[in-house]
Amino acid sequence: MIDWNDLKYLLAVAEGGSTLAAGRALRVSQTTVARRIAALEQAVGYPLFEKRQAGYALTASGEALIAKAQSVRSAALAFEEAAAAIQRGTAGTVRVTTIDLFANTFLAQWLVDLHERHPDVRIELDESGAVRDLGAGDADIAIRSTSSEAAAGVVGRRICRDEWTFYCSRTYADRHGVPRKREELRGHALIGGGGTMTWQVYEAILRDIGIADQVVIQQTTMGGLLTGIRSGLGIGVLPCLIGDGEEDLIRCMPPRREKKRWVWLLTHERVRHSPSVRTVVDFLYERLAARVRQLGLD
Known part of the structure; x- marks a missing residue:
């Protein structure tokens, strides 16, 4: 035997x-x-x-x-x-809410790694981008951008500035060049959209520059915005936390630090000491902090 x-x-x-x-x-x-x-x-x-x-x-x-x-x-x-x-006692379901752009890029691979490390933890992922009420129990963990004070009972860790700027693909750059100033965007094809809230801010920027009529395709989600830029059809805006990590994309110009918005990893006092929630929070913070360091963001 x-x-x-x-x-x-x-x-x-x-x-x-x-x-x-x-x-x-x-x-x-x-x-x-x-x-x-x-x-x-x-x-x-x-x-x-x-x-x-x-x-x-x-x-x-x-x-x-x-x-x-x-x-x-x-x-x-x-x-x-x-x-x-x-x-x-880490076994359990943890509900995570974030935007589709994060969910379908770096978070997708990280959740594979999380499962391999903690197969007892089940993740429910809400990528709608809706601001879920952590205090009411709509979600356990949120990765979101905000400029306001956290609601009562909400606790978290600040990840980096939520800075956005214009990006293009390398194939687009080879064909049309890379604009290095906002004024140089005139004459370039633009990818628009990104969802209602994103488009409100984005469109205002384009109108301020006088190039809103250069949008050649309107995407309904932020994930679609990334896809359009990757395709080489035109130039569009992305958060630096995403765009700087895309090997096939080029940052056209530095972001403007006009608004103090930050990306946060948030949870609520009612669940922060739950072993399963704490396990996921610690894992995500470790990965987010490493990404910020790798990309040279702050």
């Missing part, structure tokens, strides 16, 4: 290339590793390693079994994480 613990010795030798390296990784003696490998080979009935001058190499039989051993290790680690999560 196979001792399942011996599989960790099999993997350690396969990955380290020797019983010495495996012993160091597992914090046991080299003799113990060699003894457990011998026991495993006896249990399966054939050699799993070939001893060479440079170390240990898997036999053909060992190669055939190594993926199965890795699956056993993954299952064991997942079991440990699930057991620990139950002990910590």
